[in-house]
Amino acid sequence: MFTGIIEDIGTVSNLKTELDNLHITVKSTMTPELKIDQSVAHNGICLTVVAINSNEYTVTAIKETLNKTNLSTLKIGDQINLERAMKLGDRLDGHMVQGHVDQTAVCTHVEETNGSWMFSFDYDASLNNITIEKGSITINGTSLTVINSKKDSFSVAIIPYTYNHTNFNTFKKGTVVNLEFDVLGKYVSRLLELRTLN
Known part of the structure; x- marks a missing residue:
């Protein structure tokens, strides 16, 4: 974990x-x-x-x-x-991340916004993974908050510290990244899927 x-x-x-x-x-x-x-x-x-x-x-x-x-x-x-991996008893500064990547996404836009950066990504929605506004997403292992959540795309805002201390500073349009969607969202999505099958 x-x-x-x-x-x-x-x-x-x-x-x-x-x-x-x-x-x-x-x-x-x-x-x-x-x-x-x-x-x-x-x-x-x-x-x-x-x-x-x-x-x-x-x-x-x-x-x-x-x-x-x-x-x-x-x-x-x-x-x-x-x-x-986190130690039992440590503070959970990000969110619960399993280290199991769900799928990749492609960076579609990078914009410097007067002291921070906005990154946008597209992903294949047919794999039934979802984001929600202000929900958690992990991009290349970095715990972040979703903004502009859509069916097959979303954005994140990056503070200077994160930009300078992760590989986000190497991202450009077309960069392929790893996504791990929020584990609670995955369970809810699967339960709803099963409910519609019955």
Whole structure:
């Protein structure tokens, strides 16, 4: 379980394909605090640390993960949002995030708005994920509040701190991002779907 509060921006230092898997090596300032088998969210995707070497560590993404996220688009040198799993008893500064990406979205607009930034995204509504105005959304692992909620699009407003301490500062029109929709919204959506089937 995560909170969506990014701890560090890592840099992809190596990518290695093995059968259907992708081994991703990341350089991060928090590597010395990690251990093998630990869960770390990478752009919102919960992955397990499988190797540690100095200030770099490696995680493995399987085919299912690669098909549903933006990990297959990674290149060496890319920045990646990182968060370790939350500790029991810690403050929940963001919202409840599982680290299970629901789908990707495409950035359609970036606008600087006199001290903050507005980012807009389109996503495939046929997958039955929903946003609500002022509800929670996780974009590349970052816990945010939805504005301009529509059936297949939404926007978020980013404060300077978030812009400077996540990989949002690399987003432009066409950037593919990972989305994890609010878990309560997913349950409500599924229950309504089941109700209409009966």
